[in-house]
Amino acid sequence: MREELILDHGQRLLLRDGYQNLNLDELAKAIEYSKGTIYLQFETKEDLVLGIATRVLKERTRLFERAARFEGRTRERMRAIGFACCDFAVNHRDYFNIEMMLKSASFWEKASAERRRLHGIQAGQTFQTVTGIVVDAIRVGDLPPETRPADVTLSLISITMGSHIAAMEPDIQMVCGVKDPLLVVRRNQDLVCDGWNWKPLLRDWDYAATDRRIKAEIFPTATWLNEA
Amino acid sequence: MREELILDHGQRLLLRDGYQNLNLDELAKAIEYSKGTIYLQFETKEDLVLGIATRVLKERTRLFERAARFEGRTRERMRAIGFACCDFAVNHRDYFNIEMMLKSASFWEKASAERRRLHGIQAGQTFQTVTGIVVDAIRVGDLPPETRPADVTLSLISITMGSHIAAMEPDIQMVCGVKDPLLVVRRNQDLVCDGWNWKPLLRDWDYAATDRRIKAEIFPTATWLNEA
DNA sequence: CGTCGAATTGACTGTGCGTCAATAAATTGT
DNA sequence: ACAATTTATTGACGCACAGTCAATTCGACG
Known part of the structure; x- marks a missing residue:
């Protein structure tokens, strides 16, 4: 085609x-x-780029869905998603620049309505995968019962996106002493999960063992994983 | 001139x-x-835009410095910085798109070395203002003694940047039910502070009262502040 | 008022997105 | 088999805009 x-x-x-x-x-x-x-x-260059972005996003959705099927406690499954995020960042290092472009208002208005719709659908699917785990966590009592699932998802999206951006920036790397940007991403995800009181808390569980299982079962070919 | x-x-x-x-x-x-x-x-268009961005950033640094002088506990002072961030976002709504541009690699390599340096210095100053409060917090025991200040600052930068981006996006607003994007930013900042165990925790202090004081003392003219 | 150097100009070049009249290919009708 | 008609494809062209530079104006000083 x-x-x-x-x-x-x-x-x-x-x-x-x-x-x-x-x-x-x-x-x-x-x-x-x-x-x-x-x-x-494609109507415009922007339309084409949005089409490409949506296709790459689809890959990420698939990766998330596979990670979500990791067997373990809800927070371990969310951790697998966190790894998926990092794996995606490694394998599509330059995609983040493009995702940044998508935030620009002038970009969207030059793309076709149909492609905007398709991108929205794909983004929604990624959201659903994450929120599914959050809902499970509330049901089994790993998260407090009054927790609102969408708020948790939004905070995780925020910390992940923000950490990726911040930890990649040379200025910030220098001044904050960043050695491994992906480690920063995962540590900040832990911080937010602890903030929601997502059991078991970081200090109450051997997540290093979880990480080894995730690596073995979900990302057997990943080479970027630093032990820390 | x-x-x-x-x-x-x-x-x-x-x-x-x-x-x-x-x-x-x-x-x-x-x-x-x-x-x-x-x-x-200016050598190029990018050089000019970086010059503008640095000047706007300088305004934000000044705002941060004023917020940091808020009298209260360390976490209250940090909260004032969070407000400063939101106030800046309101008064320079479109600046965030420009900050996004700056993440693009091709952008930096077209700007002059001198302007890159000046921007780095300005960014460093903002970092110092935030980290100063974190150091104070460790010294007075509001944060655990083993906490590494730069990690806290980095996590706050990350959650703030990420929340701004995520909460402004129409797709995400829809699917996460976002009503007030700036409220999302501040709630996520609370989450991260709680994650670091920054005393007093959200549930142990009347931060609504703090917010009123911040509004009165630091941002008397701000109109965007929703009570929640 | 003339000379020289610094400041300023705006017409010009190059690049690359987007268009559309012209052309080629495929399909249909007889 | 061939003409008519529809559909697919083209690539030269228009145009907007970043960046350049030879020509020109300005101003200081003798």
Whole structure:
């Protein structure tokens, strides 16, 4: 299919060059169609990039769903999601820059309504996967019964996104003495879970053992995992 | 001074139009100098935008410093910083999009070394203001003695940045039922402080009273403050 | 008032997104 | 088999805008 072909090569070039330097003439050459054909499938460059972003996001959703099936206590399952996040960041290092682009208002208004819808659906699915674990945690009593699931999910999204951004920034790395950015992400996730009083708390459980199981069972090929 | 004039009008246009739509011909017309004169002061468009961003950041640093002088327990002072953050977000609603731009690698490499340095210095100063309160908290025993200050600051930067981004996103607002984005930011900051076991914990202190004092003493003119 | 150097200009170049009239390919009708 | 008609594809072109630089204006000083 032509759209898939465009997305395949578009993704490759986008991740290599970033949004600003993505050149549609070059993309046209790569897919061996003309630029006009690209514009039959996508309204604008932004529309194309949103299409690519949604496809990459779909990969992450799948990764999250697999992590959510990790067998263990609810907080261990959420921890597996945290690992999935880091694994995704490693394997799609440059995708975060693109996700940043998506926050810009001027970007969205140049993309087609249909692609905005599809991206929203995909984002919703990721949200559902995380919230499912939170709901389980409340049901089995690992989280206090009055906890509102969406608030927990939102806080986890926030700390994860924020930590990724902050811990990758050279200025902040310097001044905060960051050695391993992904470790920062996972530690901050622990902090928020402890803040919600998600049992078992960090100090009450051997999460190092959990980490080894997650690595073995969910990410057998991951090489980025530092012990700490 | 010419540079100030350029930055003044540049800031106005940048916040009105965003980075992509900032037009240097229009800026030249606004300052009643030619485009060539702009390029005598700034190497590239990115360089100019970084200059503007640093100047806006300087405003935030000043705001933080004022908030840090709030009289009260260490966690109350940190709470004042949290308010400062929200106040800044309200008064520079569009600045966050620009801060997002700064994360993009291709952006930095087009700015001059000197302006990169100045921005780093300014960021460092903001960091110092926050870390100063954390150090005080450890000294007076509001935070556990083994706490590493930079880790606390980093987690607060992360949750604040992440919450701002997440809570502003329409998709996430919908699915998480966000009514007041700034309330989300402050609640998540509470969560992280509780996670560090920063005394007095949320449930052990009348922070609503603190909030009223902060509003009265530091932000007498702020109108965005919702009681909750 | 003339000379020299610094400040300023704005027409010009290059790049790359997006368009659309022209062309090629496929399908249908006879 | 061939013409007519519809659909797919093209790539040269328009245009907006970042960045340049030779020409020009300005101002200081003798």
